[in-house]
Amino acid sequence: MKNKKIHAKQYILYIIISGIIIIFPEYSHSQENGESNLTTVVIDPGHGGKDPGAIGSQTKEKNLVLKLGLKLGKYIEDEMDDIKVIYTRKTDTFVPLFKRAEIANKNKADLFISLHFNANKKARVNGTETYAMGLHKTESNLEVAKKENAAIYYEEDYSEKYEGFDPESAESYIIFSLMQNTHLEQSLNFASFVQEEFKNKTTLKNRGVKQAGFLLLWKTTMPSVLIEAGFLSNPKEEKYLQKDKVLDNLAFSIFKAFKAYKKRIDSKSVHLTKKNDSITYKLQVASSSNPIPKDADYFKDYENIEEHKLENKYKYTIGNFGEYDKVVEMKKKIKEDFPGAFVVAFKNKEPISVEKAIRLTEK
Numbered sequence: 212m213k214n215k216k217i218h219a220k221q222y223i224l225y226i227i228i229s230g231i232i233i234i235f236p237e238y239s240h241s242q243e244n245g246e247s248n249l250t251t252v253v254i255d256p257g258h259g260g261k262d263p264g265a266i267g268s269q270t271k272e273k274n275l276v277l278k279l280g281l282k283l284g285k286y287i288e289d290e291m292d293d294i295k296v297i298y299t300r301k302t303d304t305f306v307p308l309f310k311r312a313e314i315a316n317k318n319k320a321d322l323f324i325s326l327h328f329n330a331n332k333k334a335r336v337n338g339t340e341t342y343a344m345g346l347h348k349t350e351s352n353l354e355v356a357k358k359e360n361a362a363i364y365y366e367e368d369y370s371e372k373y374e375g376f377d378p379e380s381a382e383s384y385i386i387f388s389l390m391q392n393t394h395l396e397q398s399l400n401f402a403s404f405v406q407e408e409f410k411n412k413t414t415l416k417n418r419g420v421k422q423a424g425f426l427l428l429w430k431t432t433m434p435s436v437l438i439e440a441g442f443l444s445n446p447k448e449e450k451y452l453q454k455d456k457v458l459d460n461l462a463f464s465i466f467k468a469f470k471a472y473k474k475r476i477d478s479k480s481v482h483l484t485k486k487n488d489s490i491t492y493k494l495q496v497a498s499s500s501n502p503i504p505k506d507a508d509y510f511k512d513y514e515n516i517e518e519h520k521l522e523n524k525y526k527y528t529i530g531n532f533g534e535y536d537k538v539v540e541m542k543k544k545i546k547e548d549f550p551g552a553f554v555v556a557f558k559n560k561e562p563i564s565v566e567k568a569i570r571l572t573e574k
Contacts, residue, residue, distance in 0.1 A: 249473045251295045253315040255325040256280035260305025262365045265330035267443030270453055276326045282462035307366045312430030323435035325427055330444040337445045338416030341405045342437040343398035344429050345422030356423035397434035404468035405438060412464045415441055432550040490568050491557045492538035493528035496549040503527060
């Protein structure tokens with residue numbers, strides 16, 4: 212199905228040009244509603260090699276985040292045997308943004324954590340903030356995204372690789388308004404755990420959970436966050452962040468947040484094999500304000516394609532299963548073609564919540 216991506220991309224381009232916007236689901240029912248446990252995490256120390264990142268008076272971001280990433284990974288590896296830890300880099304090497312996301316996607320990671328330190332023209336600015344991919348609500352959020360997205364300038368043929376995206380052009384960020392982050396709620400949940408731990412375990416100012424258009428997070432297909440763990444442009448904070456004990460404390464804070472998030476995910480994990488003849492599960496793969504032909508290339512190679520008109524929207528599903536486990540297995544198989552797909556449920560052909568369907572099946 213390798214051509215599926217091309218077909219889908221061409222079709223999405225067609226409907227955008229035609230004035231129809233196809234929107235993938237805002238919220239996936241993957242982890243939060245128990246489709247799988249959290250078993251694989253990708254730790255991404257930002258920048259590296261020829262890309263130094265933020266430069267303080269005494270330090271470079273690429274070096275500090277590598278130390279932080281390795282400390283975080285060691286905490287997880289030493290204390291959580293059931294977790295597979297993957298690093299985008301473990302040495303001072305340059306890894307393109309798309310490659311970092313690719314590493315996470317190919318390994319079917321359940322969580323992506325990108326580590327950074329911040330910088331600002333105003334030296335007094337300080338503190339930590341954690342981002343999920345979304346629309347920036349302030350100019351300062353946009354500036355952080357521009358700074359991190361500028362890493363593509365170190366890549367060859369970056370304009371072609373990122374389809375003409377220009378980190379300095381405000382117009383380029385319009386693309387994020389045409390898409391919804393499938394894993395936004397999970398990403399924000401983990402981000403809130405991180406900021407809460409920073410607040411409890413460090414003396415750094417809590418700047419909160421935020422959203423902005425990061426190319427790196429846009430390319431991932433799982434809950435993802437970008438952590439800015441302090442400002443190297445603030446002389447006092449830079450000196451503080453260089454201390455090994457402080458880096459260890461930051462790593463431990465993120466580790467504690469990871470444990471809390473995993474506990475939440477795992478507590479909702481269900482494995483249902485029971486069947487209720489009135490309940491069916493399907494996978495919603497698209498939603499549009501105008502109809503999409505069911506014989507379009509977008510749906511090529513799939514069966515049981517159905518159109519559901521709800522609240523002036525045309526929603527499209529594939530598959531038809533009586534058992535929850537089977538629809539979850541199908542979702543994993545179509546992840547490459549439909550990364551935004553999520554489970555929907557019906558009782559006697561009428562839509563109901565997945566949670567209610569599960570409860571009815573358990574009775």
